[in-house]
Amino acid sequence: MGGLSTPAHTAPAAFRAAVERYADRIAVIAEDGGALSYTQLDALRMQAARALIACGIEAGDRVAIWAQNRVEWMVAGLAIHAVGAVLVPLNTRMKGDEAAYILGKSGARLLVCSGAWLAQDYPLLLDSKRPATLERLVVLDDSTAALRAADLRWDDFLSLAERIDASAVEARSAALTGESRLDILFTSGTTGLPKGVVTGHAQNLRVIADWSRAMSLSPADRYLVVNPFFHSFGYKVGWFGGLLSGCTVLPHAMFDAGAILRRIAEQRISVLPGPPTLFISLLDDPARAQADLSSLRATITGAAAIAPTLIERIRRELGFTTVLTGYGLTETCGVVALCDASDDAETIALTSGKAIPDIELRCVDAQGQALAPNQSGEIVVRGYNVMQAYLDDEAATREAVDEQGWLHTGDVGSLDERGYLRITDRLKDLYISGGFNCYPAEIERMLAAHPAIAQAAVIGIADARMGEVGKACIVLRPGFQLEASELIAWCREHMANYKVPRVIEFRASLPTNPGGKVMKFQLREDAVQGAQSAA
Known part of the structure; x- marks a missing residue:
């Protein structure tokens, strides 16, 4: 049974419960090997939260993060939750114009971002494109950009915490409810301009709990998070879900099969979700034959067509005992359906599982009528996981969620007699x-x-x-x-x-x-x- 059992309805309350339960256990290990216990991570969270208040961030304000998977992302995310602000993750592959659109659309007042990383210099990319609503950058490492007077380096930002008493953070956290906005994740933009998906605290915590139970997450797990933190897969059921279950979370910034194989062996990784491409790369890497993968226990994949033989290879050649597939959207806090660990390889490969508890799932015809088993139609979802709204877009919200509360996903699929979902395609791809x-x-x-x-x-x-x-x-x-x-x-x-x-x-x-x-x-x-x- 997984380690996530808190009845808390807000993110800061859930995290504090995890800290109390797992205080001295290792919460996170950075790529350079630096480790923090749950108590130490909580102290950094509080320091960053106090610094946010010192910067003038109010409850409900939007604060964005534009950075690769790293410990500071987690600290900033937890701090944003704690002060009642709304987290806006940005895709690390975005260029300046794209990032500026998200920042302007969300009205973010503060952006925590990397400096120069790989071939990108994030402050430089943004530079003249910064929207007027963005008051301050907090830069995590060196940048060639000329920072503005209000901008801060990460350490200087943290030092502002001295001005604010911890009780101010506690008051902000206590004022939150389950319906308070947790985050705004923008759709991928593969079709048209990205839309901001608004979701609340309680609904996300319920989704994370169901996902964690399906994966049997526990404090014994060492969870390598390769999926990007700006995505639900890397953030909600990634590092945050791992922490709430008492896992040791290991953020990993860039996919490299050889590096991941080494980290699995050296850090005794037990949980490693990812898209099929990740596992194909690991399976085909020549270094796999010499790598010690005996610690691997659980994974979940999806996002592309999967052959049953790939599921079998993941089990047989990589050693995973729990291999799941699932289905979800940004508009559903990331999860709609999941397979069971006991399902056979064909079910796991060819379906996306069945609806998680208390979620209704249908396939409907053009008139919105539910179809019989194994008949293809649009997939619609109703339940607690459906988004609150698209940000500042009532028309798009009404188009997506009908008067009966059904979210129209735009995906095509069918349900078998067991209620297992088979994705056929996007409506537009037909x-x-x-x-x-x-x-x-x-x-x-x-x-x-x-x-x-x-x-x-x-x-x-x-x-x-x-x-x-x-x-x-x-x-x-x-x-x-x-x-x-x-x-x-x-x-x-x-x-x-x-x-x-x-x-x-x-x-x-x-x-x-x-x-x-x-x-x-x-x-x-x-x-x-x-x-x-x-x-």
Whole structure:
């Protein structure tokens, strides 16, 4: 049984309960090996919270974080929760214009950001694009940007805590309710401009508790968080869920299979969620054969088509005993459905589990009527996990959540007789070939069964005769070779003719967002440009 059992309805109350329960246990280990106990992490949280109040941050104000996975992200996030402010995470792959849009749209008054990291210098990227509502940057490391008078380095920011008594933080935390806004996560922006998803304290804590129980998180776990902190997967059921369950959390900033294999062995990692691409990379890395992976216990994956053979390989070759898949959206605090640890490999690979407790899940037709088992329709969700609203966008909120409280996800799927959800596709990704509806996710799952294929993404492209046909973008497994004609012939043997991709493109990699989802819009743009060049 997992370690998360607190009945608290607000994030700071839940974290304080964890601190009291696990005081001297190690809460976090940084990539450089530095460790903090729960008591030490709590002291840093309080210091940062007092500093936020010293900066003039009021309850309900928006405070943003734009940084890679690191301990300071966790400290800042906990501090924002504690003072009743609203956390706004920013995608680390954003450029200045994109970040400025999120900061301006959210009205963030303060931004905690990295300095120079990899090929990015975050303050420099933002520089002249800073919205007027953003009053201050707190910069975590060196930057080449000319900081403004109000901007602070992290250590200087923390020193402001001396001006504020801890009782001010406690009063802010005590004033929160379960309905208070916890955070605003912006949608990925793969379709149109990002929208801010507003969610509250209590609903997120319930989702985290259900997810943690499914994963059987406990204080014995050492949880490596590779999923980015700006995403629900890395933040809510990532570092925050790990802390609430008493785990030792190990943030990891950049995916590198060799580095992760070493960290698993050296730190005795037991929990490692991630998208399928993470596990494909670990399985195919030559260093895996010599790596000690005996500590691995539990994982959950999703975000792409998965072959049952991959689930079996994750169990057999990586040693995980608990392998789950799930389904969720930013608009549902990150989770809607989960598999059970006892489910077989086919169920785990080909479904996204069943609705978590107290959540209603349906597949409906165009008139909103519930469909019979195994009939495909739009997936709708109702329950405590549905967002409060899209930020400052009543029209979009009404469009997404109907009068009966059903969130219309825009995803297509079916429920089997057990209530297990099978994702068919995004509504917008469906294409019609010769009068037949084609769902790319279904075709991708079939392609994933080919022994030479590591990843597959299918899109619809224009065709003079059929209206649209399928184009499959393929990444091969290392050491394998495959001709387009061979793959098409294989497809004709394994799927109905109208599903067979007519165009095959082999790629070294697929464009993905940091959550691991393939960015189909990029593939479509590439296809259009290729067609124009050939004309």
